[in-house]
Amino acid sequence: MAKVTIDGIEVEVPNGSSVIQAAEAAGVEIPRFCYHERLSVAGNCRMCLVEIEKMPPRPQAACGMPVSDGMVVHTDTEMVRKGRRGVMEFLLINHPLDCPICDQGGECDLQDEAVSYGRDYSRYDEAKRAVTQPDWGPLVKTTMTRCIHCTRCIRFTTEVAGVAELGATSRGETTQVGTYVQKALSSELSGNIIDLCPVGALTSKPYAFTARPWELRKTDSVDVLDAVGANIRVDARGAEVLRILPRMNDDVNEEWLGDKSRFSVDGLKRRRLDRPWLRENGKLRPASWEEVFAVIAARMKGVTPDKLGAIAGDQCDVESLLALKQFFTAMGSQNIDCRQDGAVFDSSRRSFYLFNTTIAGIDEADALLIIGSNPRHEAPVLNARIRKRWLAGGFMVGLIGMPHQLTYPVDQVGAGPEAIGALLDGLAPFANVLAAAKKPMIILGAGVLARPDGAAIHSAAWQLALKYNMLTTEWHGFNVLHNAAARTGALDIGFVPGVAGKATTQMLRGGVDVLWLQAADELDVAAIGKDTFVIYQGHHGDTGAARADVILPGAAYTEKDGTYVNTEGRVQYGAVAVKPPGDAREDWRIIRALSAYMGHALPYDTLQELRAHLADSYPVFAVDGGFHRFAGTDTAVPAGDVAAMSNVPFTPVFSNYYQTDSISRASPTMAACIAAHAPAAAEAAE
Amino acid sequence: MSTQVEVQTFAFDDVSEAAVAKAIALYPPGKQMSAVKALLDIAQRQMARLTGIGWVPQAAMDVIAQRLGVAPIRVYENATFYTMFNTKPVGKYHLQVCTTTPCWLRGSDDIVKTCKSATGISSFGQTSEDGLFTLTEVECLGACVNAPILQINDDYYEDLDAARTEALLDGLKAGGALPPAGSTIGRQASAPVTHQTTLLPANGPAE
Numbered sequence: 001m002a003k004v005t006i007d008g009i010e011v012e013v014p015n016g017s018s019v020i021q022a023a024e025a026a027g028v029e030i031p032r033f034c035y036h037e038r039l040s041v042a043g044n045c046r047m048c049l050v051e052i053e054k055m056p057p058r059p060q061a062a063c064g065m066p067v068s069d070g071m072v073v074h075t076d077t078e079m080v081r082k083g084r085r086g087v088m089e090f091l092l093i094n095h096p097l098d099c100p101i102c103d104q105g106g107e108c109d110l111q112d113e114a115v116s117y118g119r120d121y122s123r124y125d126e127a128k129r130a131v132t133q134p135d136w137g138p139l140v141k142t143t144m145t146r147c148i149h150c151t152r153c154i155r156f157t158t159e160v161a162g163v164a165e166l167g168a169t170s171r172g173e174t175t176q177v178g179t180y181v182q183k184a185l186s187s188e189l190s191g192n193i194i195d196l197c198p199v200g201a202l203t204s205k206p207y208a209f210t211a212r213p214w215e216l217r218k219t220d221s222v223d224v225l226d227a228v229g230a231n232i233r234v235d236a237r238g239a240e241v242l243r244i245l246p247r248m249n250d251d252v253n254e255e256w257l258g259d260k261s262r263f264s265v266d267g268l269k270r271r272r273l274d275r276p277w278l279r280e281n282g283k284l285r286p287a288s289w290e291e292v293f294a295v296i297a298a299r300m301k302g303v304t305p306d307k308l309g310a311i312a313g314d315q316c317d318v319e320s321l322l323a324l325k326q327f328f329t330a331m332g333s334q335n336i337d338c339r340q341d342g343a344v345f346d347s348s349r350r351s352f353y354l355f356n357t358t359i360a361g362i363d364e365a366d367a368l369l370i371i372g373s374n375p376r377h378e379a380p381v382l383n384a385r386i387r388k389r390w391l392a393g394g395f396m397v398g399l400i401g402m403p404h405q406l407t408y409p410v411d412q413v414g415a416g417p418e419a420i421g422a423l424l425d426g427l428a429p430f431a432n433v434l435a436a437a438k439k440p441m442i443i444l445g446a447g448v449l450a451r452p453d454g455a456a457i458h459s460a461a462w463q464l465a466l467k468y469n470m471l472t473t474e475w476h477g478f479n480v481l482h483n484a485a486a487r488t489g490a491l492d493i494g495f496v497p498g499v500a501g502k503a504t505t506q507m508l509r510g511g512v513d514v515l516w517l518q519a520a521d522e523l524d525v526a527a528i529g530k531d532t533f534v535i536y537q538g539h540h541g542d543t544g545a546a547r548a549d550v551i552l553p554g555a556a557y558t559e560k561d562g563t564y565v566n567t568e569g570r571v572q573y574g575a576v577a578v579k580p581p582g583d584a585r586e587d588w589r590i591i592r593a594l595s596a597y598m599g600h601a602l603p604y605d606t607l608q609e610l611r612a613h614l615a616d617s618y619p620v621f622a623v624d625g626g627f628h629r630f631a632g633t634d635t636a637v638p639a640g641d642v643a644a645m646s647n648v649p650f651t652p653v654f655s656n657y658y659q660t661d662s663i664s665r666a667s668p669t670m671a672a673c674i675a676a677h678a679p680a681a682a683e684a685a686e
Numbered sequence: 687m688s689t690q691v692e693v694q695t696f697a698f699d700d701v702s703e704a705a706v707a708k709a710i711a712l713y714p715p716g717k718q719m720s721a722v723k724a725l726l727d728i729a730q731r732q733m734a735r736l737t738g739i740g741w742v743p744q745a746a747m748d749v750i751a752q753r754l755g756v757a758p759i760r761v762y763e764n765a766t767f768y769t770m771f772n773t774k775p776v777g778k779y780h781l782q783v784c785t786t787t788p789c790w791l792r793g794s795d796d797i798v799k800t801c802k803s804a805t806g807i808s809s810f811g812q813t814s815e816d817g818l819f820t821l822t823e824v825e826c827l828g829a830c831v832n833a834p835i836l837q838i839n840d841d842y843y844e845d846l847d848a849a850r851t852e853a854l855l856d857g858l859k860a861g862g863a864l865p866p867a868g869s870t871i872g873r874q875a876s877a878p879v880t881h882q883t884t885l886l887p888a889n890g891p892a893e
Contacts (some may be wrong), residue, residue, distance in 0.1 A: 039781070158757075164756075164757030164759055164760065165757070165759055165760035166759065167760065167762060167763040168763060169763055169766040169767070170766045170767065171767045179759065180758075180759060180762040180763075180766070181744065181762070318775070570801055
């Protein structure tokens with residue numbers, strides 16, 4: 001540790017820290033454009049100049065200067081101020097005076113620093129630099145005249161996203177940050193360079209000229225477009241969600257967000273179900289709440305309880321699922337399932353279906369085996385975490401399944417379950433890697449569990465974890481990577497068929513007479529029995545609603561207070577940013593109202609009461625954040641006959657990254673992404 | 687202006703391959719990227735050898751990136767940063783006039799003017815109609831003693847004035863080969879023009 005004095009404040013920081021980090025620790029803000037704590041140090045903007053005692057009498061760049069014991073730093077002397085003013089003058093030489101038409105206005109680092117260090121006039125008489133406008137695809141809007149060459153975007157795409165497409169070409173005044181060859185950025189994390197850009201060079205294309213930051217109502221929430229549960233901030237104006245930005249959470253998403261989660265927001269106002277609908281003579285017609293309740297009550301009372309079924313979708317909040325489960329229990333039915341993909345596996349213990357290592361725990365692992373998953377598409381932020389671990393060195397990754405372009409090199413161990421068998425027998429070369437590792441981990445893709453031999457593979461993967469010492473008192477290396485935000489929470493409250501209950505596949509093909517789809521769109525609606533009466537509760541007019549006989553308009557994740565459990569078992573809370581459109585209501589309230597209508601009133605009237613009930617029944621929800629890391633002490637193997645594994649190779653869960661759920665399918669931006677990447681995807685498929 | 691040459695594919699020929707292997711072998715395993723500038727140069731020379739135009743098409747940069755196991759953008763960055771690499775086709779003779787202060791004080795403006803009038807090029811960066819010449823303004827070529835300097839392809843022509851520049855270019859236009867490089871006034875290396883002024887036997891160390 002080194003003792004450093006910053007502006008008279010003494011702090012102790014680890015050796016090797018930079019002066020800017022020491023200043024951060026001391027609570028002293030040093031302006032910076034190129035420095036970013038999650039990226040490598042470039043030291044090219046020169047804005048973080050400070051004065052250091054007993055050093056040559058000139059300003060020093062704080063980001064690149066390592067601390068030494070007893071260092072005395074001043075961040076606000078005449079020399080520092082003069083230096084920074086000089087830097088600002090140079091940066092502004094070629095920077096256009098277009099703040100009034102720039103989307104960064106109001107949240108621009110350059111604008112903010114210009115207040116402190118800018119001059120009120122320019123001494124530069126020559127013409128400003130002109131640049132051609134590159135096109136980086138449908139997400140990132142470029143205005144490169146504003147670029148100050150901080151290279152944050154280059155470093156992010158190269159280091160974090162692992163897709164080296166951006167670079168600084170040419171030199172001096174003609175330096176251009178870009179792709180050199182015209183192309184759309186192919187990273188699933190490309191939106192983050194918009195946040196990173198300290199000026200208005202990179203802004204959001206779909207959000208262009210939409211709002212100013214000070215007009216927005218900001219709500220902290222949780223993302224549900226994948227199962228990582230990235231922490232987000234929902235920015236809304238009036239009744240409209242305008243944009244979604246990541247919030248910092250080092251344990252989950254650091255400060256990154258996948259493009260689908262960020263840019264699907266325009267899907268939130270399209271194809272919405274804003275009033276109840278009723279099918280009459282084969283056609284849906286608008287109806288009132290009273291009408292649809294009457295129809296549902298008549299139908300549900302008309303069948304025996306074992307002919308009632310409910311399937312939950314991928315983005316449901318735990319509250320609505322608990323209400324639905326208890327409603328069905330009250331009706332006497334055990335036919336409930338949260339696995340609309342048809343997966344059947346042993347979920348009797350939490351560690352069987354969680355990402356037990358935790359996302360932050362990836363940093364500690366020293367070997368990884370991915371089974372039947374493409375984390376780059378199923379959880380891009382988590383994939384960036386794996387890449388971060390790989391970059392740190394001493395980390396081998398093996399892959400069983402289709403070869404994917406992940407952002408780190410992988411050992412192709414096999415294509416299907418037989419490779420798991422080989423590893424269990426210690427035959428595959430990768431077995432040596434796992435055996436030598438101290439903290440190895442397995443990531444089992446949720447898509448695998450939906451296979452007919454899912455339970456067998458689930459059990460085999462667990463046995464693999466046992467064999468290779470992944471379950472110890474200090475370490476749990478067995479992980480299921482879900483791709484549905486609702487899945488973990490639903491399994492936590494036991495939204496699975498009761499002893500005599502029917503699972504998803506059994507409810508289809510006429511297995512039940514009345515089928516309740518709770519925002520379930522990812523199942524094969526054609527497989528629903530022809531005479532099955534379908535009640536669809538949800539927010540988008542997608543596949544489920546198209547098949548429905550009755551539609552109950554619910555709320556999307558930005559429109560309700562909801563609890564979500566991410567793939568690692570972390571309980572997080574989403575919040576209302578805007579009200580649901582039209583007659584749509586919060587989902588649990590709809591179920592609560594219907595339960596009362598049918599004479600089985602659920603025992604809660606408010607969200608607080610519901611949450612108290614939830615915490616009482618399921619202790620994981622009792623603690624805010626409800627999260628602790630498991631040790632791998634309970635080694636009992638999940639049910640499943642390993643011998644039942646077939647030799648069918650694993651296939652990708654998603655055919656594309658951008659449209660995987662009802663919200664992103666309604667998003668024109670996501671459709672544009674698919675169009676932009678279509679030729680590349682076709683090429684990769686060849 | 688010469689029409690833009692489209693080069694879709696590029697492959698190192700045998701001559702280049704030998705040089706490539708040598709260049710890569712200079713660096714330890716895992717540090718092959720260090721050979722990027724050598725490979726760009728080899729590619730440019732191969733293009734000059736085979737097509738008469740020394741430049742590096744994008745196809746060549748992609749081949750180099752693949753050979754070195756780096757992202758193509760890392761090669762583009764290098765190729766565009768260094769003015770010695772031509773990322774667009776140039777004329778058979780690439781005229782690189784230094785206009786940095788010493789050359790400028792010694793009359794580089796005249797050299798530029800002459801280059802333009804002799805070749806019909808109107809501004810820097812352009813190629814003459816006949817495709818023979820491309821005129822580029824460069825910064826200090828490091829031969830200030832013999833300023834002003836005009837670099838043609840790999841060779842320096844020094845101590846120029848308008849007349850000698852015109853004669854030089856006329857010779858090339860007439861199909862002549864490049865004359866011997868160096869001073870155009872017979873100066874020996876960078877020695878004083880008049881006579882030796884230092885290290886004279888009387889002042890020098892006893893032999």
